[in-house]
Amino acid sequence: AQTVTQSQPEMSVQEAETVTLSCTYDTSESDYYLFWYKQPPSRQMILVIRQEAYKQQNATENRFSVNFQKAAKSFSLKISDSQLGDAAMYFCASLGGATNKLIFGTGTLLAVQP
Amino acid sequence: EAGVAQSPRYKIIEKRQSVAFWCNPISGHATLYWYQQILGQGPKLLIQFQNNGVVDDSQLPKDRFSAERLKGVDSTLKIQPAKLEDSAVYLCASSLAGQGLGTETQYFGPGTRLLVL
Numbered sequence: 001a002q003t004v005t006q007s008q009p010e011m012s013v014q015e016a017e018t019v020t021l022s023c024t025y026d027t028s029e030s031d032y033y034l035f036w037y038k039q040p041p042s043r044q045m046i047l048v049i050r051q052e053a054y055k056q057q058n059a060t061e062n063r064f065s066v067n068f069q070k071a072a073k074s075f076s077l078k079i080s081d082s083q084l085g086d087a088a089m090y091f092c093a094s095l096g097g098a099t100n101k102l103i104f105g106t107g108t109l110l111a112v113q114p
Numbered sequence: 115e116a117g118v119a120q121s122p123r124y125k126i127i128e129k130r131q132s133v134a135f136w137c138n139p140i141s142g143h144a145t146l147y148w149y150q151q152i153l154g155q156g157p158k159l160l161i162q163f164q165n166n167g168v169v170d171d172s173q174l175p176k177d178r179f180s181a182e183r184l185k186g187v188d189s190t191l192k193i194q195p196a197k198l199e200d201s202a203v204y205l206c207a208s209s210l211a212g213q214g215l216g217t218e219t220q221y222f223g224p225g226t227r228l229l230v231l
Binding site for chain 1 (some may be wrong): 141145147154155156157158159162169170193198203205207211218220221223225228
């Protein structure tokens with residue numbers, strides 16, 4: 001079974017600062033993928049970044065990067081130079097290669113202060 | 115490239131009424147998913163289609179929920195009769211689900227917000 005845990009219900013960051021959102025997961029599968037999705041108030045779920053578990057190198061997408069610690073089953077998201085448009089609910093999710101089932105955490109609501 | 119389309123965006127019904135949602139996935143995507151997202155929670159998978167066949171419907175309340183994807187493209191999700199606890203956002207997603215890297219990434223539509231009174 002897969003589980004995803006986000007222990008921070010809410011976070012706040014000043015504009016232009018850096019913030020890290022935490023995520024831990026558990027899976028019995030050897031082949032899996034990890035994702036961070038962003039859901040603004042309009043509710044369209046947008047893919048932020050993805051990580052293949054077999055890759056040791058941390059994924060980056062512009063101002064977004066992850067810290068993937070496979071042994072610790074940790075997958076945190078770092079947002080650099082935060083912008084007002086980054087304010088949203090962020091969901092961490094895992095997808096098992098065998099089950100092909102995407103399991104979401106409970107989300108972290110990020111507020112960006114001007 | 116057009117994204118996942120869903121309609122309607124909002125629906126208000128009374129309990130025991132019926133409701134249907136429509137989804138059109140990204141062109142060429144073989145796999146289609148319906149999720150239920152209750153306020154304050156992450157999405158929960160209801161049903162997954164591969165082309166027009168059901169892959170996983172283990173979390174679909176089959177006594178009241180039904181879904182179909184007859185021609186392997188767009189899909190409808192129906193609730194009959196609706197209960198108060200069905201109030202949620204219903205998200206549709208699709209993925210390429212072929213061979214190779216990136217095919218498993220799911221892309222989401224804007225969702226349908228359902229309120230059952």
